[in-house]
Amino acid sequence: MAVATFKGPPSECCGNKKMERKPSGRRRVYVQTETGCVLGLELDRSDNAHTVKRKLQVAFNVPIEESSLICGDMVLKNDLSVVRNDSPLLLTRNFLYRSSSTPCLSPTATDLQQRDQSGPIEIIGCSDIFSGTKQLVKDIMMGIKVGIEPIPIQSGLGGAYYFRNSHGENVAIVKPTDEVPYAPNNPKGFVGKALGQPGLKRSVRVGETGFREVAAYLLDHNHFANVPCTALVKVRHSIFNVNDRVNGNMHHNKAQISKIASLQQFIPHDFDASDHGTSSFPVAAVHRIGILDIRILNTDRHAGNLLVRKLEGLGRFDQVELVPIDHGLCLPESLEDPYFEWIHWPHASIPFSEDELNYIYHLDPFRDSELLRRELPMIREACLRVLVLCTVFLKEAATFGFCLAEIGEMMSREFLGHDEEPSELELICIEAKKLLNEEEISSFDAEIGDRDVTLFQLDCEDQDLDFTGNIEETMTVMPPFHLAAKCGNTRNPLFKLEESVLEEESGNEGELTFGADEYTDTVGNWMPNISKLSLSMKNTRFGEKSWKHLGVKQKSSFLAGTSSRNMSVNELAVNSTFVKLTDMDEEKWNQFLENFQRLLIPAFVNRKRGNVDKKQRQKLGTSCQF
Numbered sequence: 360m361a362v363a364t365f366k367g368p369p370s371e372c373c374g375n376k377k378m379e380r381k382p383s384g385r386r387r388v389y390v391q392t393e394t395g396c397v398l399g400l401e402l403d404r405s406d407n408a409h410t411v412k413r414k415l416q417v418a419f420n421v422p423i424e425e426s427s428l429i430c431g432d433m434v435l436k437n438d439l440s441v442v443r444n445d446s447p448l449l450l451t452r453n454f455l456y457r458s459s460s461t462p463c464l465s466p467t468a469t470d471l472q473q474r475d476q477s478g479p480i481e482i483i484g485c486s487d488i489f490s491g492t493k494q495l496v497k498d499i500m501m502g503i504k505v506g507i508e509p510i511p512i513q514s515g516l517g518g519a520y521y522f523r524n525s526h527g528e529n530v531a532i533v534k535p536t537d538e539v540p541y542a543p544n545n546p547k548g549f550v551g552k553a554l555g556q557p558g559l560k561r562s563v564r565v566g567e568t569g570f571r572e573v574a575a576y577l578l579d580h581n582h583f584a585n586v587p588c589t590a591l592v593k594v595r596h597s598i599f600n601v602n603d604r605v606n607g608n609m610h611h612n613k614a615q616i617s618k619i620a621s622l623q624q625f626i627p628h629d630f631d632a633s634d635h636g637t638s639s640f641p642v643a644a645v646h647r648i649g650i651l652d653i654r655i656l657n658t659d660r661h662a663g664n665l666l667v668r669k670l671e672g673l674g675r676f677d678q679v680e681l682v683p684i685d686h687g688l689c690l691p692e693s694l695e696d697p698y699f700e701w702i703h704w705p706h707a708s709i710p711f712s713e714d715e716l717n718y719i720y721h722l723d724p725f726r727d728s729e730l731l732r733r734e735l736p737m738i739r740e741a742c743l744r745v746l747v748l749c750t751v752f753l754k755e756a757a758t759f760g761f762c763l764a765e766i767g768e769m770m771s772r773e774f775l776g777h778d779e780e781p782s783e784l785e786l787i788c789i790e791a792k793k794l795l796n797e798e799e800i801s802s803f804d805a806e807i808g809d810r811d812v813t814l815f816q817l818d819c820e821d822q823d824l825d826f827t828g829n830i831e832e833t834m835t836v837m838p839p840f841h842l843a844a845k846c847g848n849t850r851n852p853l854f855k856l857e858e859s860v861l862e863e864e865s866g867n868e869g870e871l872t873f874g875a876d877e878y879t880d881t882v883g884n885w886m887p888n889i890s891k892l893s894l895s896m897k898n899t900r901f902g903e904k905s906w907k908h909l910g911v912k913q914k915s916s917f918l919a920g921t922s923s924r925n926m927s928v929n930e931l932a933v934n935s936t937f938v939k940l941t942d943m944d945e946e947k948w949n950q951f952l953e954n955f956q957r958l959l960i961p962a963f964v965n966r967k968r969g970n971v972d973k974k975q976r977q978k979l980g981t982s983c984q985f
């Protein structure tokens with residue numbers, strides 16, 4: 360089956376470095392400042408956060424007490440045993456001390472850099488999965504040796520460079536993490552934020568797009584969607600851009616600068632999908648890319664991010680291959696509105712093939728999360744939760760019989776004027792979370808209830824009770840949802856429906872039947888009343904304000920940072936969400952996932968029934984023939 364086989368954690372280094380085994384406790388890390396300066400450091404067993412910060416104080420001129428050392432979600436306080444070999448670390452200045460003169464390499468650090476024995480390009484990560492990139496690195500080094508310079512790419516908002524081989528052919532595209540839009544060294548004037556702050560998409564931080572490009576490659580098991588080989592590298596070259604933050608100028612002295620960057624194989628191509636009619640695109644290619652986009656909640660699959668390559672050869676007239684690129688805005692830190700260019704292509708309305716269903720069936724989001732944790736130690740848990748949720752959603756929706764377009768639609772938000780409404784996926788998550796809260800309340804109630812019973816029994820022995828008074832007292836001290844839980848049934852409407860259907864049970868067996876109000880599955884299990892469910896999902900208002908988003912205008916002023924002063928970076932990064940995934944501990948997250956999965960089938964049934972007309976209309980409007 361189509362799932363990659365995952366090897367155990369690697370113990371050797373690769374890239375252009377010699378395969379050397381590190382003495383136990385010794386690790387190489389790459390420290391990057393918020394302004395993009397990079398330094399490779401060797402840690403040994405005796406190092407702790409303080410000793411490392413002391414070294415960095417010398418290198419970057421940042422006082423120890425004013426800085427934090429961060430690896431993904433972890434602020435490294437003292438013990439560094441959790442830091443793995445080849446981890447990129449971020450050195451940030453604490454908020455109070457942040458000023459426009461953020462640090463860059465001091466003269467001592469430049470010495471340190473010069474003494475840095477590492478090669479011009481080092482692959483960050485040691486797994487065999489990156490073996491494809493090793494050859495690219497060798498070819499680039501040969502090119503550099505004979506004086507072939509990289510070429511800056513003019514298109515796009517971020518800094519990107521074609522690196523070439525000794526024949527002058529493009530072999531890779533390199534995107535430094537500190538040159539993405541809004542990053543301090545962006546060469547196209549889109550600057551203004553430090554690394555680690557919310558970026559172009561608030562749920563993707565500045566400087567964190569590079570590892571997402573690698574994540575998409577790692578998740579593309581068996582090269583199913585055709586993502587080109589991608590790795591994170593530390594790369595040193597004079598072509599890179601450094602902005603002079605004092606005068607606002609670009610930096611033009613030809614010094615060698617080290618950067619952390621994504622490096623992706625260059626794929627020769629003829630167009631991108633925006634220049635070409637879609638009718639020659641293979642259905643399977645669109646499906647495979649769509650499956651990947653859904654798993655990783657890609658928020659940036661526009662036509663320019665699909666390269667089109669004509670296939671040559673006998674009988675291959677008009678046949679093309681699609682290559683998905685630019686995955687920097689996937690795996691956001693919260694559920695976001697995705698962008699799926701393919702959603703209105705007729706290919707997406709064609710049912711999945713057996714092969715595709717088989718691939719989806721074998722996807723394991725928990726194993727995928729482990730893979731990403733192992734290969735990308737800086738990845739945030741929030742991104743992995745999005746991966747798990749979207750993969751579970753895909754698996755259940757495909758098994759239920761939805762096609763790619765339907766799944767994409769269920770994940771997409773609707774715009775009403777300036778307001779954004781949550782997607783069907785988000786609504787289900789909101790319900791799952793609500794259930795979680797109710798479960799908590801009822802277990803709390805049960806506890807209190809037990810205590811109350813004892814007290815009640817004790818009290819009864821002594822005196823007559825004034826129930827009215829007790830109820831009023833309860834009303835004033837309990838939060839409203841608790842009151843509701845006591846006074847009426849606030850359990851999930853889906854379960855109310857299940858109960859009502861159960862009461863009406865009749866004998867349809869052996870097939871999935873869509874009746875007027877309910878259906879049974881193949882073994883006769885009753886499923887919820889879907890017309891009522893439809894109403895319940897649509898009419899449920901989880902606090903009108905909380906699930907209507909600010910209009911686009913308000914959003915952009917927010918992005919400009921005017922109202923962000925009092926919010927933490929974490930709050931900002933997940934602020935565009937209707938449902939928070941990061942405020943649950945591991946146990947609650949697992950319960951939430953269970954609730955989520957239980958709610959999917961009723962929601963799917965609801966959609967199936969509600970969408971018949973819409974689907975027919977879409978088909979009537981489709982002119983493309985297969």
Ligand SMILES: Nc1ncnc2c1ncn2[C@@H]1O[C@H](COP(=O)(O)OP(=O)(O)OP(=O)(O)O)[C@@H](O)[C@H]1O
Binds near residue numbers: 514519624625687
């Ligand atoms: N793997 C690749 N092979 C060939 N060309 C590529 C590859 N990746 C990117 N390109 C080319 O480089 C251009 C810029 O790349 P990309 O879109 O990834 O950069 P970006 O700065 O993230 O752009 P944007 O601002 O549009 O998101 C693309 O339009 C494409 O032409």
